[in-house]
Amino acid sequence: MTGIEYDDFLDLGYEPAATELVCEFTIEPADGMSMEAAASRVASESSNGTWAALHVDEDELTDLGAVACGIDGPTVTVAYPAALFEAGSMPQILSCIAGNILGMKAVDSIRLEDCDWPESIAGGFPGPQFGPSVAREKLDAGERPVLATVPKPKVGLSTDAHARIGEEAWRGGIDLLKDDENLTDQAFNPFADRLAESLAARDRAQEETGERKDYLVNVTAETTEMLERVDLVAEHGGGFVMVDVITCGWAAVQSVRERCEDHGLAIHAHRAMHAAFDRLDYHGVSMRVIAQIARLCGVDHIHTGTAGLGKLANEDTPGINAWLTSDCHGLRPVLPVASGGLHPGVVDQLIDALGTDIIVQAGGGVHGHPDGTHAGAKALRQSVEASMAGTDLETYADDHAELATALEKWGAETPR
Numbered sequence: 191m192t193g194i195e196y197d198d199f200l201d202l203g204y205e206p207a208a209t210e211l212v213c214e215f216t217i218e219p220a221d222g223m224s225m226e227a228a229a230s231r232v233a234s235e236s237s238n239g240t241w242a243a244l245h246v247d248e249d250e251l252t253d254l255g256a257v258a259c260g261i262d263g264p265t266v267t268v269a270y271p272a273a274l275f276e277a278g279s280m281p282q283i284l285s286c287i288a289g290n291i292l293g294m295k296a297v298d299s300i301r302l303e304d305c306d307w308p309e310s311i312a313g314g315f316p317g318p319q320f321g322p323s324v325a326r327e328k329l330d331a332g333e334r335p336v337l338a339t340v341p342k343p344k345v346g347l348s349t350d351a352h353a354r355i356g357e358e359a360w361r362g363g364i365d366l367l368k369d370d371e372n373l374t375d376q377a378f379n380p381f382a383d384r385l386a387e388s389l390a391a392r393d394r395a396q397e398e399t400g401e402r403k404d405y406l407v408n409v410t411a412e413t414t415e416m417l418e419r420v421d422l423v424a425e426h427g428g429g430f431v432m433v434d435v436i437t438c439g440w441a442a443v444q445s446v447r448e449r450c451e452d453h454g455l456a457i458h459a460h461r462a463m464h465a466a467f468d469r470l471d472y473h474g475v476s477m478r479v480i481a482q483i484a485r486l487c488g489v490d491h492i493h494t495g496t497a498g499l500g501k502l503a504n505e506d507t508p509g510i511n512a513w514l515t516s517d518c519h520g521l522r523p524v525l526p527v528a529s530g531g532l533h534p535g536v537v538d539q540l541i542d543a544l545g546t547d548i549i550v551q552a553g554g555g556v557h558g559h560p561d562g563t564h565a566g567a568k569a570l571r572q573s574v575e576a577s578m579a580g581t582d583l584e585t586y587a588d589d590h591a592e593l594a595t596a597l598e599k600w601g602a603e604t605p606r
């Protein structure tokens with residue numbers, strides 16, 4: 191017989207093996223609890239321990255205990271053996287590393303900050319099919335950022351109005367029309383009608399501009415229904431789908447990824463609800479980890495914030511984007527999406543902060559242009575052209591009227 195107690199999960203001299211999943215947590219132990227005691231409880235509960243000491247026959251037990259192997263101030267490092275995890279199952283992995291431990295009494299707060307994914311686990315996931323290559327494989331963006339817009343108001347527009355706004359935006363220089371996160375299949379704008387009308391508008395805009403355009407149609411739904419919507423997008427000749435990955439859940443995202451591969455469709459991940467996990471800097475799951483999960487599960491684009499230049503709370507957008515495009519055991523990179531309160535007057539700063547391998551998405555910043563959607567789309571495209579040429583926006587605006595009007599309205603302000 192062997193005994194399993196909390197102490198068995200703490201070894202500050204332990205060096206994680208290359209096959210292990212190594213997670214970094216920020217922990218505030220509960221009153222009266224030492225950091226060592228809290229760390230060992232986290233490693234225990236997230237692997238194979240519990241609150242009571244156990245007595246198990248060694249012959250009947252695979253040793254799957256995690257090891258709390260580092261404590262540096264509030265930062266605790268835990269190493270998990272690969273055999274603890276079911277290959278290719280994101281729900282199972284998260285039930286370990288972001289499961290019961292987030293609610294334990296032993297900690298006042300705990301945040302999963304970062305994961306170092308070993309090949310043994312990353313290799314069980316498909317990763318993106320396209321990633322940044324959509325800019326050239328599916329669109330004609332070349333080296334510049336891909337431009338997207340979402341019609342506003344986000345819900346309530348009729349199908350005709352939605353498609354018309356999309357057509358104006360595409361004609362003005364936008365690459366991708368995007369649905370908003372809460373537009374799916376409502377009576378005022380049914381999914382199948384919107385898909386057909388918007389793609390017909392896309393075809394006309396392609397014909398007129400000579401540029402490839404596409405539509406990020408929101409297929410978010412219960413999983414079976416969502417897969418049917420993916421099939422419908424392929425039947426109608428769309429090249430992308432959009433999924434609200436957090437509200438759908440990662441198992442559903444994995445199913446969509448598989449179905450999208452059958453059709454060669456790229457996945458645009460909207461992260462609505464992410465802030466329930468990542469907004470507090472002392473508790474939850476960081477956006478960095480959410481982005482890592484999304485890459486493993488195989489989305490091609492994901493929203494990662496605007497480096498403080500839009501309407502959303504500031505976050506480590508450059509660091510997250512760097513991870514999404516760094517090497518991860520051969521998985522393709524993800525194309526990050528900057529979205530939320532952007533407009534032409536901040537595009538130069540955005541590119542300075544995040545580079546050109548991004549999607550710049552602006553809703554209000556296109557449709558709120560004083561001269562309407564078409565002019566707004568032109569202004570956004572002009573601001574990108576100016577930034578790519580290294581020309582000051584004000585100077586470029588001297589002979590680009592739409593940009594001049596946008597700058598007059600918004601300047602370089604960051605909205606709230």
Ligand code: 3PG
Nearest residue numbers: 529530531532552553554
């Ligand atoms: C999104 O999907 O990110 C938002 O709807 C962006 O809208 P905005 O550009 O008007 O802030």
